[in-house]
Amino acid sequence: MAPRNAEIVCTTDDDEIKNEVEPVVTAETHGQKLPPMRIVWRNVIWMVWLHSACIIGLYLFPFAHPLTWLWCVALYMMNALGITAGAHRLWAHRSYKAKLPTRILLAFFQTLAFQNDIVEWSRDHRAHHKYSETDGDPHNAKRGFFFAHMGWLLVRKHPDVKAKGRLLDVSDLIADPVCSFQRRYYVWLVFATCFGFPTLVPWYFWGESAWTAFHIAGVLRYTIALHVTWCVNSVAHMWGNKPYDQNINPVENFFVAFGAIGEGYHNYHHVFPHDYTTSEFNWKFNPTSIFIDFLAAIGQVTDRKKMSYDMVFRRKQRTGDGTAGFGHLTWKK
Template identity: 60%
Template sequence: MPGAQEQGGPERPGARGQRLTVVWRNVVLMGLLHAGAVYALVLVPRAQPLTLLWAYFCFLVTALGVTAGAHRLWSHRSYKAKLPLRIFLAAANSMAFQNDIFEWARDHRAHHKYSETDADPHNARRGFFFSHIGWLLVRKHPDVIEKGKKLDVADLLADPVVQFQRKYYKISVLLMCFVVPTLVPWYIWGESLWNSYFLAAILRYAIALHGTWLVNSVAHMYGNRPYDKHISPRQNPLVALGAIGEGFHNYHHTFPFDYSASELGLNFNPTTWFIDFMCLLGLATDRKRATKPMIEARKAKTGDGSA
């Protein structure tokens, strides 16, 4: 599914004359997923309220597996997590089904190091559709593969939780993304398997995917740039709503080491709240932050003058 690009197909011209190889397996699977998600909307009025709450809870867990896990912990090492928290985040990441932690983090490091070049897996300069979902429907650009191999991923290789999830990724996805969300409403409060599957598994999965993809597309095209006007990533509060705090993208690309991926204050950032709570429980430590003087100096030097 997302990110799996190992099969070929007919080619068509792409950006800068590059020929894109369509991965028809991914096109078909994505089409089926979205057809199932649209059908699931019909089932919403027929489902028990607890089922809808469960689907939303699964969405939050799914999102945290990406935002607090693959992104802020494993891609950027912006804080440290104890073993129980890393295990939870790895399981949540399997519920997200967006490639295993190792591949997600490696590709994301390439996205930051080579942002909006051919080595960027979802290069926004190739258009909205490509950066949102199209990059998953074609083979990766050769630069993504070539330069991705040169990235330092020693920390990911040394993390036993990352390697365990990678080794057993398929079975963990089957259980966390589809089986558990479906069986809980059926077994505990008697929801039909049909409703449980389409609402808590399929619809929840599709919505979570788009929440992540909006960061790659919308947050690279629409919004202001108060921290660095010379880069494409933007501040987009609406994206932050769907991606539980990941929409403050101009800040994040300016200060990628910051565990909050935004300035604190009134920003809607549930992922930061989650990490802070884990720190209170003693399960997370060493949160990295950009200092206020550092932020203000950068705004004055490279910002676009917006608030």
């Protein structure tokens, strides 16, 4: 029985991401202990400023115009889709194909999210899957909750991230004119899109003060979206059940899936990274999948990859922990 909505039904476990290469130990890193962390003070100061401004945003929130509240929700959804449907499922995993207008829209949303440009985001994410929870993983969860959550953005990367990352193929990303344009002008684009655009709209259209709009629609929305995203790397590598493979750390966590509009089914996702729904179930709390299916219905998206039921079932029998697979904490079958 083929899963609904997908054009490509994958039936073998061997359908690995195109960047799969054998893990290597390089001369550069062989036998090294964890190098001392080199703190990047520019990023520490940036994060302290951001979180302080976020407190101002929280204080101003109750006094804002109701349309500004709605604007924040809309921006959060665009921001989230830029990461989930764009950077993650389209560019990092190539789990479906998108036409140019959709790629432009998703790149706009991804810029709004200010999580590094698409090439860098996808390169780090491919490294995360390929070298998961080793020193080659940029946010190796074995280094603790804080490091996996945001600490990795405050220090220089482990040499293995760069050495092993160099073996990954990102030529498909460089070849996409949308990604290379965004990368070339990223610094200008990101400040205009992540802070300028969210501030201007409420100020111009319904007379919100620029101070309030900036702190709520810019800073507060951005900071919340960052923490929700980071929870996929921290919380969804620590607390939850493992219906698909109990030998790896990523888990199913419904609370993360809720905030991350369908991205918390992380045990499934690490076992089947090509599945465009990043979960066993297509639409079961998964707004991102609904969005991608809508784009497919209007002809903007093709080649959605989905694992066959049989293969998922076999894998659950072979390596799962016996719990049911709907991102809930734990219940036995």
